[in-house]
Amino acid sequence: MIPNDEPIIYIDANPKETCIWPSNSFLPIREPITSIITHNEAEWIALKRALYYIDTYSFVRILSDSELIVRQFNGEYKINLPTLKNRKIECEQIIANRGLDVVVQWIPREQNRAGRILG
Numbered sequence: 001m002i003p004n005d006e007p008i009i010y011i012d013a014n015p016k017e018t019c020i021w022p023s024n025s026f027l028p029i030r031e032p033i034t035s036i037i038t039h040n041e042a043e044w045i046a047l048k049r050a051l052y053y054i055d056t057y058s059f060v061r062i063l064s065d066s067e068l069i070v071r072q073f074n075g076e077y078k079i080n081l082p083t084l085k086n087r088k089i090e091c092e093q094i095i096a097n098r099g100l101d102v103v104v105q106w107i108p109r110e111q112n113r114a115g116r117i118l119g
Contacts, residue, residue, distance in 0.1 A: 007060045009050045010107075012114040013042035019114040020050045028117050029053070037083075043069040044087035046114075047104065051094040059101040065115050070106040 008023040015037055021028040031049060033042055043066040054060045064070055071077040072088060079085045095102050109115050 007054065009054065009060060009062050010112050010114040011043075011046040011050050011062055011064050012066075012112055012118050013039070013046035014118055015039055015042050017118065018042060018046035018049055019117045020046060020053055021114040021117070022053065028114055030117065040066070040068060040081075041083055041087060044084060044091070047073065048087065048091050048094065051091060051098070051100065051102070054100065058099065059103075061103045061105060063105055063107045063112065065107055065109040065112040067106050070104050073104045 010021040010023075012019050013033070015033060017030055017032050019028050019030050029049075033045060037045070043064065047062060047064070047069065050060075050062050068077065072079050072084065073091070079088055094100070
């Protein structure tokens with residue numbers, strides 16, 4: 001169970017755009033992706049964009065329906081592709097540079113507010 005006052009950001013992506021939806025916002029934040037990338041790279045970009053959004057928070061829970069990205073971020077799955085390794089390193093650097101305490105957690109697709117936007 002997640003406490004009601006805990007800062008949460010829902011994330012989702014496809015190769016054309018990302019969507020982050022902070023729990024304290026009435027509307028999602030959608031941003032285009034202008035380069036040609038894979039779906040998994042897009043999910044990492046959504047995570048990175050969420051980290052930039054929360055620069056004033058000391059703690060945030062990020063919820064994603066991408067089991068691969070969640071497990072890679074949490075160190076449960078090895079990352080073999082250099083592009084995805086670089087995306088993880090970028091996220092880790094943002095977290096360290098901003099002094100963030102971040103939990104990334106998997107949720108089912110139907111519970112992902114950002115996922116409903118991107119379809």
